[in-house]
Structure formats: C-alpha cells, structure tokens
Amino acid sequence: xxxxxxxxxxxxxxxxxxxxxxxxxxxxEVVQFYINDKISTVTTPVxxxxxxxxxxxxxxxxxxxxxxxxxxxxxxxx
Numbered sequence: 323x324x325x326x327x328x329x330x331x332x333x334x335x336x337x338x339x340x341x342x343x344x345x346x347x348x349x350x351e352v353v354q355f356y357i358n359d360k361i362s363t364v365t366t367p368v369x370x371x372x373x374x375x376x377x378x379x380x381x382x383x384x385x386x387x388x389x390x391x392x393x394x395x396x397x398x399x400x
Contacts, residue, residue, distance in 0.1 A: 338388040343379035353387045364398045
C-alpha cells in the first residue's frame with residue numbers, strides 16, 4: 323500500500339494498492355479501505371470502512387486501486 327503523504331493536512335491524500343489475481347481462473351475482488359484512530363480522545367469504532375471498489379481480474383492480471391480521502395473523511399466529531 324502506498325500513501326501520498328505521511329502527515330495529514332487540509333489537502334486530500336491518495337491511498338493506492340496493487341491487486342493481482344494469483345488464482346487459476348478469472349475472479350472478482352472487493353478492495354476495502356478501513357481506518358482506525360489509536361490516539362483519539364473521542365470513542366471510535368475499531369475499524370471504519372471509508373472506501374471500497376469491486377474489480378474484475380483475469381488470470382494473472384494486476385490492477386492498481388486508488389482512493390482519494392479528504393480531510394473530512396479522516397475527521398472525528400464529538
């Protein structure tokens with residue numbers, strides 16, 4: 323997984339991952355991106371689904387899946 327920046331600010335960040343079909347036939351996969359906050363003073367769920375994408379891959383095929391996340395996507399409200 324790659325993240326466009328290490329420090330969050332007001333700008334969007336992009337998270338990307340390469341997915342490869344290593345099976346013996348064509349397949350579909352749902353790529354899911356979850357976040358959690360380990361140091362928040364606000365009580366949060368263990369994992370929160372923020373983005374997902376269903377992809378179709380032929381045998382041996384690879385695809386790059388990218389998600390854009392805004393500052394609001396990563397904000398917590400109390």
